[in-house]
Amino acid sequence: MNVQDRRRILGPIEARPLAxxxxxxxxxxxxxxxxSEFQAPSIQTTLLKNCNGSCIIENDKTSILSxxxxxxxxxxxxxxxxxxxxxxxxxxxxxxxxxxxLGSFLINVLESFVCLELYPKAGIDVFVNLNIEKVCDLSxxxxxxxxxxxxxxxxxxxxxxxLPGCGFNDNNAIxxxxxxxxxxxxxxxxxxxxxxxxxxxxxxxxxxxYLQIKGLMANYLLSKLDNDxxx
Amino acid sequence: MTxxxxxxxxxxxxxxxxxxxxxxxxxQHQFRPIEIYTDFLPSSNGSSRIIASDGSxxxxxxxxxxxxxxxxxxxxxxxxxxxxxxxxSLITESCTSLFNKLLKNIDMKKLQxxxxxxxxxxxxxxxxxxxxxxxxxISFGIYSSLNCTLLPKLVSNFDDLEVExxxxxxxxxLVKLEVDSPLVFVLGIVQNNIFIDPAANESEVANNGLMISxxxxxTIAPMRTFALNDTNTKGFSPKLMQEGxxxxxxxxPDIANALQNI
Amino acid sequence: MSEVISxxxxxxxxxxxxxxxxxxxxxxxxxxxxxxxxDEDEDNMLDDDGEEENNxxxxxxxxxxxxxxxxxxxxxxxxxxxxxxxxxGHGTYFLENKTYSSVAGTVSKVNKLLSVIPLKSRxxxxxxxxIVGRIAEVSNKRWKVDIGGKQHAILMLGSxxxxxxxxxxxxxxxxxxxxxxxxxxxxxxxxxxxLFQDGAASLHTRSLKYGKLRNGMFCEVPxxxxxxxxxxxxxxxxxxxxVLGVNxxxxxxxxxxxDLARDVPPGGSTQGNGMSSTGPxxxxxxNPNSNISITRLxxxxxxxxxxxxxxxxITGAIKQTxxxxxxxxxxxxxxxxxxxxxxxxLGYEASMVYSDVGSLIQRDNMESLSQEILNAEKMRGxxx
Numbered sequence: 001m002n003v004q005d006r007r008r009i010l011g012p013i014e015a016r017p018l019a020x021x022x023x024x025x026x027x028x029x030x031x032x033x034x035x036s037e038f039q040a041p042s043i044q045t046t047l048l049k050n051c052n053g054s055c056i057i058e059n060d061k062t063s064i065l066s067x068x069x070x071x072x073x074x075x076x077x078x079x080x081x082x083x084x085x086x087x088x089x090x091x092x093x094x095x096x097x098x099x100x101x102l103g104s105f106l107i108n109v110l111e112s113f114v115c116l117e118l119y120p121k122a123g124i125d126v127f128v129n130l131n132i133e134k135v136c137d138l139s140x141x142x143x144x145x146x147x148x149x150x151x152x153x154x155x156x157x158x159x160x161x162x163l164p165g166c167g168f169n170d171n172n173a174i175x176x177x178x179x180x181x182x183x184x185x186x187x188x189x190x191x192x193x194x195x196x197x198x199x200x201x202x203x204x205x206x207x208x209x210y211l212q213i214k215g216l217m218a219n220y221l222l223s224k225l226d227n228d229x230x231x
Numbered sequence: 232m233t234x235x236x237x238x239x240x241x242x243x244x245x246x247x248x249x250x251x252x253x254x255x256x257x258x259q260h261q262f263r264p265i266e267i268y269t270d271f272l273p274s275s276n277g278s279s280r281i282i283a284s285d286g287s288x289x290x291x292x293x294x295x296x297x298x299x300x301x302x303x304x305x306x307x308x309x310x311x312x313x314x315x316x317x318x319x320s321l322i323t324e325s326c327t328s329l330f331n332k333l334l335k336n337i338d339m340k341k342l343q344x345x346x347x348x349x350x351x352x353x354x355x356x357x358x359x360x361x362x363x364x365x366x367x368x369i370s371f372g373i374y375s376s377l378n379c380t381l382l383p384k385l386v387s388n389f390d391d392l393e394v395e396x397x398x399x400x401x402x403x404x405l406v407k408l409e410v411d412s413p414l415v416f417v418l419g420i421v422q423n424n425i426f427i428d429p430a431a432n433e434s435e436v437a438n439n440g441l442m443i444s445x446x447x448x449x450t451i452a453p454m455r456t457f458a459l460n461d462t463n464t465k466g467f468s469p470k471l472m473q474e475g476x477x478x479x480x481x482x483x484p485d486i487a488n489a490l491q492n493i
Numbered sequence: 494m495s496e497v498i499s500x501x502x503x504x505x506x507x508x509x510x511x512x513x514x515x516x517x518x519x520x521x522x523x524x525x526x527x528x529x530x531x532d533e534d535e536d537n538m539l540d541d542d543g544e545e546e547n548n549x550x551x552x553x554x555x556x557x558x559x560x561x562x563x564x565x566x567x568x569x570x571x572x573x574x575x576x577x578x579x580x581x582g583h584g585t586y587f588l589e590n591k592t593y594s595s596v597a598g599t600v601s602k603v604n605k606l607l608s609v610i611p612l613k614s615r616x617x618x619x620x621x622x623x624i625v626g627r628i629a630e631v632s633n634k635r636w637k638v639d640i641g642g643k644q645h646a647i648l649m650l651g652s653x654x655x656x657x658x659x660x661x662x663x664x665x666x667x668x669x670x671x672x673x674x675x676x677x678x679x680x681x682x683x684x685x686x687x688l689f690q691d692g693a694a695s696l697h698t699r700s701l702k703y704g705k706l707r708n709g710m711f712c713e714v715p716x717x718x719x720x721x722x723x724x725x726x727x728x729x730x731x732x733x734x735x736v737l738g739v740n741x742x743x744x745x746x747x748x749x750x751x752d753l754a755r756d757v758p759p760g761g762s763t764q765g766n767g768m769s770s771t772g773p774x775x776x777x778x779x780n781p782n783s784n785i786s787i788t789r790l791x792x793x794x795x796x797x798x799x800x801x802x803x804x805x806x807i808t809g810a811i812k813q814t815x816x817x818x819x820x821x822x823x824x825x826x827x828x829x830x831x832x833x834x835x836x837x838x839l840g841y842e843a844s845m846v847y848s849d850v851g852s853l854i855q856r857d858n859m860e861s862l863s864q865e866i867l868n869a870e871k872m873r874g875x876x877x
């Protein structure tokens with residue numbers, strides 16, 4: 001065949017893949033206890049230069065990086081009166097189908113607070129990289145992922161109606177907005193719901209955590225503004 | 232499905248009013264009628280074809296295979312195909328992932344044959360057409376096909392750890408698989424009203440959707456919110472979740488009965 | 494059966510084959526070009542459960558077409574005639590001086606034109622049809638409208654009433670703001686003005702009875718069930734107006750001043766007049782005495798005719814009634830009964846037995862309601 005494959009950028013002939021020393025996996029961590037306590041993570045935004053907004057949320061076991069591209073023009077020829085959102089999550093420890101499911105869940109959550117009608121015929125792409133050690137199942141990470149996406153959106157200057165957040169308690173990851181008066185999403189992966197009152201308790205715990213997260217995010221944004229001013 | 236602005240506001244106002252008025256006059260907890268054909272695939276152990284009144288249709292087949300459960304402990308495998316969607320599309324993958332989690336609630340002990348061997352069930356779902364969210368229909372299909380699944384009758388010993396023998400089956404006797412299967416309910420939320428089984432036009436104006444799973448008297452995971460449309464999605468009062476759970480707990484046994492007694 | 498869900502169990506779907514054993518000898522004297530396939534088709538059709546329903550539909554079809562005196566059901570490939578004097582119309586094809594049917598349907602003979610009208614097909618527009626359509630696309634100086642036909646119909650910017658009265662000419666600024674008149678998803682009723690060479694319809698809304706639809710709900714039935722008549726907008730008891738589009742798209746809305754100003758169609762039920770002002774539930778409607786003439790309304794027509802706002806006075810009772818009518822229409826469609834104003838009104842009266850509108854979606858109820866309608870029709874002596 002004389003058609004050259006232009007799609008791939010081939011490296012030099014003698015290129016070799018990078019090799020890393022094998023990391024010893026500590027078997028104890030596999031059965032780590034559920035971290036019910038929310039650990040205040042470190043936050044940093046505007047890390048990446050090639051995207052419109054980015055945010056990294058870190059604590060000792062997790063590092064979640066979100067990068068936001070857009071609003072940018074979509075390729076679709078159809079007239080769309082509102083902005084389209086796409087969320088892609090990448091991780092090595094969870095199966096792709098689960099990540100896609102979480103992605104579609106997060107799209108739905110974002111649709112309820114991003115001001116989509118301000119960006120007709122445009123699209124926003126959200127990429128989330130989970131650089132994590134497995135301490136719990138996927139739902140445990142949702143509060144951090146949400147936090148990272150929301151701050152990423154703020155960093156990208158995309159208009160949102162509120163600072164929403166997510167709390168995790170008793171297998172429930174519940175996303176709130178408007179100071180906890182409205183729920184915009186719930187994700188629960190395991191465990192029976194015994195009765196309504198226990199669910200109500202968990203709801204309250206999630207709400208409390210949401211308020212805590214919201215405070216953290218607001219503080220961070222304010223201090224960042226101050227820093228920018230002094231510069 | 233695109234609706235005009237006037238249609239949407241008419242539907243939204245009717246659904247949001249108290250008491251809510253659904254476009255087809257249904258009660259808050261009322262499902263649309265469905266038709267079920269069971270056991271119609273000759274080469275499967277159990278099968279069902281389920282048709283909703285809006286023309287949504289789905290086929291489920293259950294096939295069994297004997298496996299060594301000490302090696303392969305994943306005794307349920309589900310494949311979902313939605314016509315018109317690619318295998319790796321968002322909706323197909325999320326449905327598969329959801330049902331994988333859902334079917335973890337099935338008691339795997341019921342599939343055990345001997346101390347060493349078990350049946351492994353392969354559940355194949357084909358959604359032929361769907362006008363609104365298909366998860367509820369799929370779960371009904373799985374329920375009714377598991378409900379009519381017949382497996383060969385074991386004639387060899389249950390204890391086969393010491394003896395090196397493969398399970399032996401009766402030539403023609405079959406046993407009914409007795410297993411509780413989970414159901415998924417889709418609830419639509421419009422302002423402060425919540426209702427079961429949103430139709431296509433109701434979905435188009437709903438503020439949010441809630442998915443609640445239920446098995447034999449228990450409300451189980453997964454539970455999810457998901458948007459039923461991409462234009463009207465909004466937050467809702469936390470109280471509605473509890474109301475939804477209550478609604479499902481109250482009416483799910485009726486649904487299970489109706490599906491069981493066909 | 495529980496009130497939460499009705500589940501109907503059915504048996505045998507795919508594995509059941511309906512081939513009768515003696516089918517080959519059955520029709521041997523007939524002249525078929527592809528005998529095996531035809532025989533099977535026909536046997537299937539006759540043995541099928543759907544036979545009854547098919548006949549009902551045919552029955553309606555027959556009644557609408559006066560010219561089909563001796564209509565018979567044809568299947569694709571069946572010989573209609575070997576007489577070459579017939580002109581070949583739609584649904585037929587011609588091979589070696591013989592005319593065959595290319596669809597399953599009834600034969601229609603108009604003078605020397607022979608055509609076969611399919612029992613079920615997409616809507617085929619004809620000039621003068623009153624249709625309901627949905628905007629599918631906004632393009633250069635025209636809207637493409639989904640009318641359930643083979644092609645999208647076309648509504649030219651020049652064939653609509655623009656805000657500002659009848660004498661207003663379209664200007665360039667109108668071309669730029671077409672989406673503010675009608676946008677994707679909008680529903681409208683219109684008349685088929687003419688047909689293009691390729692069979693696509695050109696629509697117009699140059700009358701106040703046509704235009705954007707508001708204050709109600711949409712529902713869809715097979716187009717073969719709608720019978721072409723003089724009038725397709727009917728005021729129904731309970732302060733509801735129905736627009737029966739010939740294409741099977743139906744719009745149910747609250748009766749407005751305009752609907753009352755329009756003459757009540759002749760031959761309608763007598764209480765249609767009296768009850769349209771106050772519904773059976775006591776909902777007081779707009780006063781019909783205000784006597785607004787259509788011409789005056791036309792002068793008043795402004796941007797309002799393209800407004801997306803519903804009337805804020807639609808009460809819950811009216812919404813319930815609209816849902817009830819929608820369910821009656823769906824029940825008629827389910828039993829394949831032609832949909833006319835009389836039948837809808839009869840259905841409304843018969844449906845009052847069911848206080849819960851939602852129970853009308855159950856299969857049994859739909860069937861008994863339809864039976865009830867047919868019986869009432871027979872009793873009144875206007876059965877078709």
